[in-house]
Amino acid sequence: MSDIDHKARGSLLNPIKNWQFFGRKPVTESLDPRPASLNYRGFHLNDWEKCIGCSTCQKVCDNAAITMVRIPGLPDDPVKGVRNERPAIDYGRCCWCALCVDLCPTGSISLSREYVHTCTEEEIGSYFVLPDPNGIHGEYYGLGWSKSEDADLVDLERQSMAESAPEVRIGTFDEIVGGFDPQQAIVEASRCVQCGMCHDSCPTHMNAPEYIRAIWKGDLEEAVREIYRTNPFSHVCGRVCTHRCEDACSVGRRGDPVAIRWLKRYAMDNVDHERVRAIAAEGKAEYISGKRVAVVGAGPAGLTAAFDLARKGHEVTVFEGLDKAGGMPRYGIPEYRLPYDKLDRDIDVIQAVGVKIQYNTWIGRDITMAQLQSEYDAVVLALGLQLGRSTRIPASDHGQVRKAVTLLRQITAGESFDLPRNAVVIGGGNVAMDIARSVARLQKQQYGEVRVTVTALEDRAHFLADPAEVREALEEGIAIHDARGPREVVLDAGGGLAGLTTWRVKSIFDEQGRFAPTYDEADERTFEADMVIEAIGQMADTDLLGEELTERLEWIRGRLKVDETGRTSEAWLWAAGDMVNGPDVVHAVRDGHRVAAGIDEYLTATEAARA
Amino acid sequence: MRAENYEAVRQPPSNEYELNFGPNHPGIEGNYALKVKLHGDQVVAARADGGYLHRGFEKLMEGRLWIQNLALVPRICVPDPAPMEVCYSVGIEDIGGLEAPERAQWLRVLQLELSRMASHLFAFGGHAATTGMYSPMFWGFADRDLILDLFEELTGGRVYHIYNIPGGVRRDIPEGFLDRVTSVMDYIESRLSDYDNLLFTNQVFVDRARGVGTLNQQQALEWGVTGPNLRATGLAFDVRRDDPYLVYDQIEFDVPTEQAGDAWARTLVRRKELVESIRIVRQVVERLPSIPGPIRCPIPNPLAWNLPAGETYTRVESSKGELAYYIVSNGGDKPYRVHVRGPSATHAVQVLENLARGSRLEDVAQIMFSLDACPPEVDR
Numbered sequence: 001m002s003d004i005d006h007k008a009r010g011s012l013l014n015p016i017k018n019w020q021f022f023g024r025k026p027v028t029e030s031l032d033p034r035p036a037s038l039n040y041r042g043f044h045l046n047d048w049e050k051c052i053g054c055s056t057c058q059k060v061c062d063n064a065a066i067t068m069v070r071i072p073g074l075p076d077d078p079v080k081g082v083r084n085e086r087p088a089i090d091y092g093r094c095c096w097c098a099l100c101v102d103l104c105p106t107g108s109i110s111l112s113r114e115y116v117h118t119c120t121e122e123e124i125g126s127y128f129v130l131p132d133p134n135g136i137h138g139e140y141y142g143l144g145w146s147k148s149e150d151a152d153l154v155d156l157e158r159q160s161m162a163e164s165a166p167e168v169r170i171g172t173f174d175e176i177v178g179g180f181d182p183q184q185a186i187v188e189a190s191r192c193v194q195c196g197m198c199h200d201s202c203p204t205h206m207n208a209p210e211y212i213r214a215i216w217k218g219d220l221e222e223a224v225r226e227i228y229r230t231n232p233f234s235h236v237c238g239r240v241c242t243h244r245c246e247d248a249c250s251v252g253r254r255g256d257p258v259a260i261r262w263l264k265r266y267a268m269d270n271v272d273h274e275r276v277r278a279i280a281a282e283g284k285a286e287y288i289s290g291k292r293v294a295v296v297g298a299g300p301a302g303l304t305a306a307f308d309l310a311r312k313g314h315e316v317t318v319f320e321g322l323d324k325a326g327g328m329p330r331y332g333i334p335e336y337r338l339p340y341d342k343l344d345r346d347i348d349v350i351q352a353v354g355v356k357i358q359y360n361t362w363i364g365r366d367i368t369m370a371q372l373q374s375e376y377d378a379v380v381l382a383l384g385l386q387l388g389r390s391t392r393i394p395a396s397d398h399g400q401v402r403k404a405v406t407l408l409r410q411i412t413a414g415e416s417f418d419l420p421r422n423a424v425v426i427g428g429g430n431v432a433m434d435i436a437r438s439v440a441r442l443q444k445q446q447y448g449e450v451r452v453t454v455t456a457l458e459d460r461a462h463f464l465a466d467p468a469e470v471r472e473a474l475e476e477g478i479a480i481h482d483a484r485g486p487r488e489v490v491l492d493a494g495g496g497l498a499g500l501t502t503w504r505v506k507s508i509f510d511e512q513g514r515f516a517p518t519y520d521e522a523d524e525r526t527f528e529a530d531m532v533i534e535a536i537g538q539m540a541d542t543d544l545l546g547e548e549l550t551e552r553l554e555w556i557r558g559r560l561k562v563d564e565t566g567r568t569s570e571a572w573l574w575a576a577g578d579m580v581n582g583p584d585v586v587h588a589v590r591d592g593h594r595v596a597a598g599i600d601e602y603l604t605a606t607e608a609a610r611a
Numbered sequence: 612m613r614a615e616n617y618e619a620v621r622q623p624p625s626n627e628y629e630l631n632f633g634p635n636h637p638g639i640e641g642n643y644a645l646k647v648k649l650h651g652d653q654v655v656a657a658r659a660d661g662g663y664l665h666r667g668f669e670k671l672m673e674g675r676l677w678i679q680n681l682a683l684v685p686r687i688c689v690p691d692p693a694p695m696e697v698c699y700s701v702g703i704e705d706i707g708g709l710e711a712p713e714r715a716q717w718l719r720v721l722q723l724e725l726s727r728m729a730s731h732l733f734a735f736g737g738h739a740a741t742t743g744m745y746s747p748m749f750w751g752f753a754d755r756d757l758i759l760d761l762f763e764e765l766t767g768g769r770v771y772h773i774y775n776i777p778g779g780v781r782r783d784i785p786e787g788f789l790d791r792v793t794s795v796m797d798y799i800e801s802r803l804s805d806y807d808n809l810l811f812t813n814q815v816f817v818d819r820a821r822g823v824g825t826l827n828q829q830q831a832l833e834w835g836v837t838g839p840n841l842r843a844t845g846l847a848f849d850v851r852r853d854d855p856y857l858v859y860d861q862i863e864f865d866v867p868t869e870q871a872g873d874a875w876a877r878t879l880v881r882r883k884e885l886v887e888s889i890r891i892v893r894q895v896v897e898r899l900p901s902i903p904g905p906i907r908c909p910i911p912n913p914l915a916w917n918l919p920a921g922e923t924y925t926r927v928e929s930s931k932g933e934l935a936y937y938i939v940s941n942g943g944d945k946p947y948r949v950h951v952r953g954p955s956a957t958h959a960v961q962v963l964e965n966l967a968r969g970s971r972l973e974d975v976a977q978i979m980f981s982l983d984a985c986p987p988e989v990d991r
Binding site (some may be wrong): 004008010012014015017018021027029036037039040056059060062063095096097098099102103144148153157187189190191192211216439608 | 763965
């Protein structure tokens with residue numbers, strides 16, 4: 001550059017040198033589209049198979065260019081976390097920044113290498129495009145900017161949860177999971193993209209996006225308020241919920257789902273109990289309706305119904321046969337998963353809105369159903385599934401063959417029983433894990449060693465138990481033998497229990513999908529034991545209804561028939577919870593709300609009719 | 612009625628008249644206007660009249676998530692958008708306590724220098740056109756297109772790259788990219804003598820541009836002039852060298868200056884900076900393969916990202932001069948306030964008004980182009 005001097009005037013001849021370009025090919029850009037680069041940000045593509053309609057693209061769009069359009073015929077299943085909505089792009093607004101691509105939880109949306117679109121004034125609507133995998137003119141120009149690890153803005157990794165080590169926890173019933181610290185909770189909450197799949201999949205439709213956002217903002221009271229809008233068993237659900245929300249979580253499509261259950265637990269654990277009581281009572285009716293409702297069973301379904309009805313101004317009495325409320329969460333779930341003081345807090349909040357609980361009162365023995373019918377305007381049956389089912393294999397009626405639910409109840413109640421030195425559990429669900437791990441703890445405390453074997457029909461991949469439960473059970477030294485069916489209980493010469501003989505399972509269901517296990521009888525194996533525990537399912541104890549009422553009621557395959565509000569064929573009688581739905585806390589809560597709404601409507605209607 | 616309440620109607624001298632120069636005029640950059648008062652073809656007074664491109668970016672930014680503004684900021688200066696992204700991202704990193712990995716910093720330098728070259732090719736082509744010489748403009752456009760091809764490959768966008776993100780950049784270089792960068796550099800380098808023949812050693816251009824719109828160093832400093840316009844008055848100040856950001860402190864380059872401070876000197880500085888930018892790009896090409904990733908540090912979910920409360924003033928050397936972002940966070944997920952300190956706002960208003968005064972009408976356009984002011988950035 002030193003050759004150009006500011007003072008030099010240059011020459012008139014210099015430009016003439018560039019006449020050398022005269023004969024050269026000019027630089028022109030063709031009017032025809034040329035192939036764009038591999039990273040090009042052209043019109044969108046969307047893989048409809050991968051897309052779940054979560055609308056995260058819409059939320060991050062700078063220009064409000066994305067509208068979610070409902071496409072009838074596409075899968076729409078809240079439980080699976082799929083909506084039949086797909087993003088449509090307004091190319092009058094889009095700026096091709098590709099943030100929609102980078103934040104897409106599933107990786108379905110991408111940009112193509114197609115970039116030419118013109119239209120006449122009449123076709124102006126053609127700038128509003130519903131992208132599919134084929135390109136906006138049906139011609140595929142190739143993938144441009146798409147999901148890459150470098151630019152992915154979805155945080156796929158969950159905050160780690162502190163858990164006590166197997167060798168520590170096996171000797172105690174102390175809670176295993178430590179809970180988030182504030183920093184972890186905020187980071188975990190920040191992973192949420194607010195798609196609401198969790199809300200849709202939750203049986204009771206908890207406002208998870210709202211309480212997660214409140215936790216992220218550090219407003220835990222607001223989080224508790226959102227939680228109590230739909231769930232008075234929040235301490236319980238924050239610990240032992242089957243978390244369908246997390247199964248449906250859109251972030252979980254490619255990574256770990258947001259730890260929604262642990263976040264709920266964090267909010268509940270970190271707000272002062274007095275404040276929780278006050279928040280739960282917000283919006284309680286200020287009048288007294290004068291209507292009386294009896295609830296049979298103080299479990300999640302019954303108490304949720306009672307909570308709702310009490311908030312609506314009705315007088316509610318809950319009858320509980322045992323000396324503490326809580327139902328299956330107390331008497332079925334071991335304390336290392338659900339500390340009972342947390343359950344007590346949930347119950348205390350429910351009682352604080354005016355629910356009365358009458359303990360040690362067995363309906364059918366102390367009070368008859370007929371009395372309830374005459375004294376109350378409506379009755380809710382929320383009995384739970386208290387009776388264990390039997391395998392009915394030979395010698396299963398032996399005294400040392402026990403039902404898991406019964407044992408779990410005894411352990412919670414602190415009743416002594418002859419703790420086996422060597423136990424075999426039949427079953428592969430959560431109850432089987434609960435009893436196996438409870439017995440293991442007691443063995444460790446009393447005998448110093450764990451000797452528990454679990455045999456299950458299912459193979460490991462199809463266990464009904466939560467995978468975390470199975471993992472933790474194995475860590476605690478419990479032997480798990482999958483795909484083994486019980487053949488008979490083996491007795492020794494003295495009539496004492498010696499073990500359980502099993503066969504290898506070939507298949508569990510027949511071609512019609514009915515339960516009809518087949519076994520490979522050549523593969524027989526006996527597990528030594530001085531107690532066999534059956535954990536293969538539970539049923540409701542409906543004896544309290546009495547013969548006459550049982551006759552009058554309509555049943556479907558052993559379960560009470562109820563309508564969409566949970567009402568039985570008797571106008572005054574509703575049923576809710578596990579006895580209607582099968583075992584699950586959060587379904588029981590949903591059911592509680594359902595019958596409460598039905599009863600409230602019924603009571604209000606009768607009041608209106610009278611007026 | 613008393614006599615003092617009357618003011619005699621003053622007619623302007625019949626040889627003085629007002630001319631609307633722009634907003635739609637081939638001699639003005641973008642949609643921008645000057646109201647010039649002329650005496651014959653001598654400019655008596657000039658008044659900048661902007662606002663035709665006002666989109667309210669700074670206000671818009673307050674309503675958008677931190678990350679969403681990344682698609683907005685490049686639009687503040689169309690010919691040189693890269694410094695906008697980098698400056699905004701670095702500002703957020705500063706408030707948020709993030710650090711872009713080294714590789715990302717080198718990639719940012721690459722993007723910035725390519726963008727500077729594209730902008731300079733645009734600028735001196737534009738200056739040539741205002742003196743009636745269109746070939747350098749066409750050539751500048753055609754050669755700039757090669758750089759846009761590189762941008763397309765690297766960032767996915769030719770003009771608006773949206774390549775930066777707080778914490779780093781969004782894509783690593785594609786396969787074989789550095790070779791193509793080198794060949795474009797070689798080509799542009801080979802073209803410089805053609806430009807010189809046509810423009811910088813062309814007596815017609817030299818005579819037209821020399822002594823036009825002269826600014827001395829003191830005026831430049833008083834009026835807030837920065838960048839090539841300041842360096843054309845003999846002051847070697849360059850943010851890249853004097854307040855280094857990214858990895859500029861590891862790169863060798865000179866800061867070219869000229870003494871005359873006129874239109875010719877300003878454009879000549881840009882011509883010399885092309886050489887320096889090529890030098891820098893070549894160093895990036897050499898160093899980049901040995902610098903390991905990643906290209907971005909982890910950042911939170913953009914939909915739930917509160918930046919800590921705080922404020923920052925980040926500056927970079929754009930092709931037009933010193934560009935800075937003053938960003939204030941009140942701890943929320945959106946900026947509380949963003950102010951853009953753009954070089955063009957000074958150059959196209961007070962400097963242009965002052966330089967146009969006393970010049971001839973035919974030179975007004977070249978004064979504006981030699982200042983390389985960018986109206987979209989003036990208006991924002």
